[in-house]
Amino acid sequence: MKLDIKRLKFELTHIYRSIKSSAWLGWQIESNWTDPLLFGIYTFAKPVASALILVVMYLVVSRVPTSSPFFAYMYVGNAFYLFVANILFGISWVIMEDREFFEMIKYIYTSPIRMFLYLFGRGLAKITITTLAVIITLAFGILFLKLPIHPARVNWGLLFMALVVGLWGIVSLGMILAAISMLVARHSGYLNEGVSGLFFLLCGAIFPIEVLPGWLQPVSRALPFTYWLEAIRRAVLPGQESLSPTLAGFPTGSLFAILLGTTLLLALASHRIFHLCESTARRKGWIDRRTDY
């Protein structure tokens, strides 16, 4: 029994140190390329511009003001979807970066850190920066676009739980993309953009899933992010009825249970796929290959 506890303590310490080191490294890479002012502008400009594209599209077509339920539905969904886009790209891009630009990947493999934990740590840095971006985007919407979010009415408990489970799912998917990145050349960086676009279409990020053709809706209903975004909206816009009749039929408890279940399946698949792809890349000698031209 004593030995087991000692072993467990050792493992947990190792996991903690691995994640802490790689998260610190990730934060340094993401932030130390410029001074804090320019970094602040960069963190502000991108997410706000991405939200404003949808806002202008809305205003050009719709005669309804921005205090409408559809606008709030779209804006909140788009803001939190930043987590999906940025984390998927961030984790999978680590492989390209360390393999081809910094040429450090072989040194990571020869250090006492597991690649899975290293990527998870690097992903944490991306989560931190994206959280800032989401807060900025929401604040912009509240201050300038009459977004009906009132901090006193937000269901913080549901928001926190939904975020934790959702981020777990997003990181799992990011690991799958990172694993695939070990097997493809650099020019397939569009894979990350494409997968992010696929979920943007299918998860009801900016429109209810009922707008999609009937044959696509079962696919939407099978994805954890669909339930995740619905749970986020229920937490952040508690007074507002869901614009998706399908999802409105789920009580919050059932919604969360489906989210948890689908995320668990995704996490298990992620672990399996990651180790399969990694072992294939090691067998073929592709871990540290360069594919630039």
Added chain:
Amino acid sequence: MKANVFVNAIGKKLALNLRAAWARAYVRIVGVNREPSWVIFDTLLPVVGLAAYVFYYKALGAPSAFFGMVILGGAMTAYWMNVLWAMASQFYWEKQGGNLQLFLMSPMSRMAILLGMALGGGFSTTVRALASLFLGMVIFRIPFAIASVWQLLGIFFLTLIALYGLGMLFASAYMLWGREAWHVSNLLTEPIYLLSGFYFPVRALGFWVALAASAIPTTLGLDGLRQVLLSGKAYAFLSVPVEMGILAVLCVAFLILAHYMLRYMENLGKREGRLTLRWQ
């Protein structure tokens, strides 16, 4: 006699630079086709992202002309991304890869190298753009109709030349930068999509904002292409001949600026010792 010698010298220099451009393009074309998985990633997946915007417009009850704007805008993002990542960032990638000094030691013009990169990347970019257009037309039944072939070719090629001229201008700055080059390219995606009106009529931003945004070639290029392909005069910012005139001026201005900036930045980089600095 003197004129002959001069013409001969110009001819030799031109031939050298064209061979250099072809050599740089050749590597790109062959490299891309070594792993053909990009065909799926660059044709099907981008259309999926565009489809999200089309369904967004559908949810808003927009007229079908807006669906065409999204598809056309999506096709042009391929060229903007090529300018940013395959041209402007190219000297940064070469610096990271340790090849920049080899290019600078060779006797060809830097613009010839960049032209080669543009041409090489242009193949996969054009495949992506055409796939977006074709799939968008088929899936969403967008009725593209060419109002004038000459205006279509004129506005398209003027936009491309001006775009690649801008890319060469960016490349001169990127030659000296470290990791900020990557982040600047990242920063110049969504804000440019917003300012250039990739997915909506640019005049929705107001006259003065749209005019300022016209310094980005894709702004007027997209506006002109919409008028020619989608009968989009109702949403036009300026007329097609005026837009072609402005784009022609931008072509000349960017190419001349790029020529001088590349030379200036290279000399600055040599003085400050930044041309071979990696991983900064």
